[in-house]
Amino acid sequence: MIDNKIKLLLASLIFTFCIFSRGAFEKFPLTHILVQLPLLICVGYLLVDEKLLRLGEWNKGGYATLLIAIFTIAFWMLPRSIDAALSSNNMEVLKFITVPLLIGLPLKIGWAQAHPILKGFLKAQAISMLGVAAFIYIHAPIRICVSYLENAQQDLGYGFLYTAIALAVLWSAPLFLSRETKNFHLQLFFPTNS
Amino acid sequence: MNAFKVNSVIILLGSFILWFTTDGLQALTTEGARRLEVEKQKPVMPNITLETMSGAHTRLLNSSGHVTVVEFIYTTCPFICQVDGGYLSRLQNEIKERAIREKVRIISVSFDPLRDNLNELSYYAKRHNADGHIWTIARPGVEDLKSLLKAFGVVVIPDEEGGYVHNSAMHIIDQQGRLSFILDSNDVQGAVKTLERMLP
Numbered sequence: 539m540i541d542n543k544i545k546l547l548l549a550s551l552i553f554t555f556c557i558f559s560r561g562a563f564e565k566f567p568l569t570h571i572l573v574q575l576p577l578l579i580c581v582g583y584l585l586v587d588e589k590l591l592r593l594g595e596w597n598k599g600g601y602a603t604l605l606i607a608i609f610t611i612a613f614w615m616l617p618r619s620i621d622a623a624l625s626s627n628n629m630e631v632l633k634f635i636t637v638p639l640l641i642g643l644p645l646k647i648g649w650a651q652a653h654p655i656l657k658g659f660l661k662a663q664a665i666s667m668l669g670v671a672a673f674i675y676i677h678a679p680i681r682i683c684v685s686y687l688e689n690a691q692q693d694l695g696y697g698f699l700y701t702a703i704a705l706a707v708l709w710s711a712p713l714f715l716s717r718e719t720k721n722f723h724l725q726l727f728f729p730t731n732s
Numbered sequence: 733m734n735a736f737k738v739n740s741v742i743i744l745l746g747s748f749i750l751w752f753t754t755d756g757l758q759a760l761t762t763e764g765a766r767r768l769e770v771e772k773q774k775p776v777m778p779n780i781t782l783e784t785m786s787g788a789h790t791r792l793l794n795s796s797g798h799v800t801v802v803e804f805i806y807t808t809c810p811f812i813c814q815v816d817g818g819y820l821s822r823l824q825n826e827i828k829e830r831a832i833r834e835k836v837r838i839i840s841v842s843f844d845p846l847r848d849n850l851n852e853l854s855y856y857a858k859r860h861n862a863d864g865h866i867w868t869i870a871r872p873g874v875e876d877l878k879s880l881l882k883a884f885g886v887v888v889i890p891d892e893e894g895g896y897v898h899n900s901a902m903h904i905i906d907q908q909g910r911l912s913f914i915l916d917s918n919d920v921q922g923a924v925k926t927l928e929r930m931l932p
Contacts (some may be wrong), residue, residue, distance in 0.1 A: 544763050544813040557809065590740070595734060596734065596735050596737075597735065598735040601735060601739050602735060602739055602742055604737045605739060605742045605743060605746065606742055606746075608746075609745075609749065609750065612746075612750055613750060613753065616753065616754065616760055617760060617761045617762065618753075618754075618760060618761055618762045618764075619753070621761075621762040622762070625887075640832060648809075668907030679764075681763075681897070681899070682761055683761070683762070684761075684762045684763055684887040684889075684899050685889065686889075686890065687891055687897055688890070688897070689892075711767070712777075720889065722800070728803065
């Protein structure tokens with residue numbers, strides 16, 4: 539399918555870009571965490587084709603693949619993992635492999651099969667987690683990563699905060715835009731007596 | 733395989749990996765991991781030669797049964813190293829009043845040996861009342877610097893004002909030359925207690 543070929547091409551382009559822009563993106567934690575890692579997640583996302591979306595009984599409800607993604611996210615959320623990626627080549631290679639293949643790819647597969655309530659739960663979890671991380675990174679009295687400066691750490695904290703706000707807006711916008719829920723919510727917030 | 737089994741395996745494996753990489757949820761940061769590892773492994777430090785502020789030479793590991801407190805600094809540091817100097821000054825005074833004074837050395841080691849010449853080291857000592865007996869300011873040879881920082885696990889990165897930022901702490905080396913404890917720079921009381929425990 540031509541569509542898959544384009545996706546594959548795009549994935550390899552982004553992946554190559556991430557490799558060559560390593561130095562620039564990894565100079566600051568903000569661009570390392572909130573630009574490079576999301577781009578690598580996109581790479582995995584683009585690798586998913588129709589066949590992978592129907593994985594079979596073991597991934598019922600998308601739980602197995604979502605769990606893989608969540609544990610891998612937890613691993614790369616550890617400040618010491620990020621430090622290690624900067625100081626050790628093996629960890630850097632591990633990052634470039636696991637972020638696309640164990641976060642982006644399974645997230646897309648699992649998401650497609652997840653129940654709407656589970657999706658809502660995960661979205662709420664993501665926003666609140668980003669909020670907590672924002673608070674920690676903005677207010678921590680110590681340097682959380684030994685590889686980065688304290689003001690760069692605060693920049694990342696604000697990055698988390700704005701990402702949380704952006705996701706909250708993005709994910710609640712459909713309530714006001716979709717045909718089924720639009721009128722209900724508009725009435726709720728902007729009541730008219732008609 | 734049914735979904736339940738697969739999910740259980742993923743949860744177990746994932747938890748195990750996270751448990752393993754955080755030393756049992758004890759160290760989430762590199763600095764936390766460094767302190768934990770030091771207390772468990774007590775690695776032997778390289779016995780390099782340091783040049784003290786008086787121009788004399790001394791070894792990092794001292795054979796006459798001293799416990800050594802090492803702090804990394806650069807003397808042109810505008811902020812943290814000066815504050816840390818104040819803490820070490822207090823530590824020096826505390827030690828002077830105790831029986832352990834004959835068995836403890838404090839060394840502030842510059843990781844900027846090219847800029848920190850003997851004048852700069854002496855000036856830093858004067859500012860913080862380092863007596864040159866218990867507490868001295870010293871610099872390593874340029875060729876030893878990298879291996880020294882690596883052995884201690886100290887990461888130095890340049891900041892935006894032409895200075896440096898580093899994980900500052902008090903490193904306590906025992907009488908056998910093993911790095912045994914890493915304490916916060918301001919934990920003067922903790923350091924005194926640790927030293928008294930090491931030197932009964």
